[in-house]
Amino acid sequence: MTSGAVTLTLASPPALGEPAVETASLPSEHVTLTINGRLYAIDLDPRTTLLDALREYFTLTGSKKGCDQGQCGACTILVNGQRIKSCLALAVMHDGDEITTIEGLAEEGELHPMQAAFVHHDAFQCGYCTPGQICSAVALVAEHRAGWPSHATADVATAPALTDAEIAERMSGNICRCAAYPNIVAAIREVAEEGRP
Amino acid sequence: MTPFRYERASDIAGACEAAARPMARFIAGGTNLVDLMKLQIETPAQLVDITRLPLDGIEETGEGGLRIGALVTNSAAAVDLRIRRRYPLLAQAILAGASTQLRNKATTGGNLLQRTRCPYFYDTTKPCNKRVPGSGCAALAGINRMNAVLGVSDNCIAAHPSDMAVAMAALDAQVETISLDGARRTIPIDSLYRRPGNTPSIETVLGPGELITSVLLPPPPAGRQVYRKVRDRASFAFALVSVAAIVDLDNDRVRAARVAFGGLSYKPWRSAEAEAALAGAAATRASFDAAGIAALRNARGYGHNDFKIPLAHRTLRATLAQAAGLA
Numbered sequence: 001m002t003s004g005a006v007t008l009t010l011a012s013p014p015a016l017g018e019p020a021v022e023t024a025s026l027p028s029e030h031v032t033l034t035i036n037g038r039l040y041a042i043d044l045d046p047r048t049t050l051l052d053a054l055r056e057y058f059t060l061t062g063s064k065k066g067c068d069q070g071q072c073g074a075c076t077i078l079v080n081g082q083r084i085k086s087c088l089a090l091a092v093m094h095d096g097d098e099i100t101t102i103e104g105l106a107e108e109g110e111l112h113p114m115q116a117a118f119v120h121h122d123a124f125q126c127g128y129c130t131p132g133q134i135c136s137a138v139a140l141v142a143e144h145r146a147g148w149p150s151h152a153t154a155d156v157a158t159a160p161a162l163t164d165a166e167i168a169e170r171m172s173g174n175i176c177r178c179a180a181y182p183n184i185v186a187a188i189r190e191v192a193e194e195g196r197p
Numbered sequence: 198m199t200p201f202r203y204e205r206a207s208d209i210a211g212a213c214e215a216a217a218r219p220m221a222r223f224i225a226g227g228t229n230l231v232d233l234m235k236l237q238i239e240t241p242a243q244l245v246d247i248t249r250l251p252l253d254g255i256e257e258t259g260e261g262g263l264r265i266g267a268l269v270t271n272s273a274a275a276v277d278l279r280i281r282r283r284y285p286l287l288a289q290a291i292l293a294g295a296s297t298q299l300r301n302k303a304t305t306g307g308n309l310l311q312r313t314r315c316p317y318f319y320d321t322t323k324p325c326n327k328r329v330p331g332s333g334c335a336a337l338a339g340i341n342r343m344n345a346v347l348g349v350s351d352n353c354i355a356a357h358p359s360d361m362a363v364a365m366a367a368l369d370a371q372v373e374t375i376s377l378d379g380a381r382r383t384i385p386i387d388s389l390y391r392r393p394g395n396t397p398s399i400e401t402v403l404g405p406g407e408l409i410t411s412v413l414l415p416p417p418p419a420g421r422q423v424y425r426k427v428r429d430r431a432s433f434a435f436a437l438v439s440v441a442a443i444v445d446l447d448n449d450r451v452r453a454a455r456v457a458f459g460g461l462s463y464k465p466w467r468s469a470e471a472e473a474a475l476a477g478a479a480a481t482r483a484s485f486d487a488a489g490i491a492a493l494r495n496a497r498g499y500g501h502n503d504f505k506i507p508l509a510h511r512t513l514r515a516t517l518a519q520a521a522g523l524a
Binding site for chain 1: 198200201202205224226228229231232234235244248272275276278280282286288289292293295296297298299301302431432433438
């Protein structure tokens, strides 16, 4: 996975608009992250969220800041294979973790099957929520294959078929204000049915 | 966010010691605490990261129950086949809460200790006795449709938002903790939360630096388990009312039943009154109605949330009918 491991060290990241006097006595924390197969090391104010670390310090701006309070899902990324909301995660707590963002899904210029399905099904309008939707959808397919039940599952002891109702429930952490939901569901259904990763 | 010192705990004793310092807080999933820190509702001077502690396992107890580590994520608990088969109520309740992204981060201990979602607790321009003791309660005469109707006081009508805790209350779960001095104790989940009374800012019986290490589930009780949640939209919303019910039938009579409500109180509200009304009663709509009347006799609405009382009654009736196999 590590394609030309790059170690990027930024000794003093730019302040996020906080008064310097308050932070002067607080040590920054050294954080090492593997992001899309590359190793990054940085000293961070411990208040920095994973989302802000990605966007402001690693210039990976594909993950979007929508609500910044864990409700919209635009910041969804994969941490050690699991989808989370990066706006509610402190970067320092993820020291050593493996992170995949929307920028890391394509391989050698080929779109990830979920990205291709979103294009094919026109599963967006403005596109702002799309990186989070796609990261979420990639994890959804893996969770379903692992037998995870959901709130839409009649008997939680069983591994349910991935119906449209199951997809809708499992995607409820991602809001699309343009309401591209029917096409998002269609894209996910196609990838799940074709058995691609 | 106000500045804080970050400390990664490497052992339980060190975690308790660090978190016992003034203005220090444990952090695990962070899905609630980080949000509240951004809004400066929570302003810890120190965060004690407990996520590397070995508390993330689910193990069998000798008595036929399960011990769920405090750091087991909500997703990991809801996916565990032992929980899905023996405690489907708990899996259903967890899956009814939040979204997958949040359940992947949120932990068992943190879920129990999450703060209320009362809009006035979140609005720092309004009085809130829970946020600023002595400042008053803006919810009393405010938009209080999400607030509590049982067990609260005129100082605070905040509702506990957890689904998971409601199922655990019905399952007689116990919370296992360890304190600064190494002492361990086992707290029935019903005794974990303190009545708001005159001190709504003090929410649990936990002492400074006391850490939840696990939740103990006794062997599953006989009967069918059902969790039913009523909310404003189909997914990813807090409960207006929820009901956890376990009904054990002897032909067409109720041998024993357990009832707990969510969305109605400062804690998951186990109803001994409903359970007493159901024990030995015929499994009929009339009995379920009688249980609802008994459960909600002392309920009090505050205007916008008056609807919760009849809604709780109907939700209980429907859930009991489903658990009794009549619906």
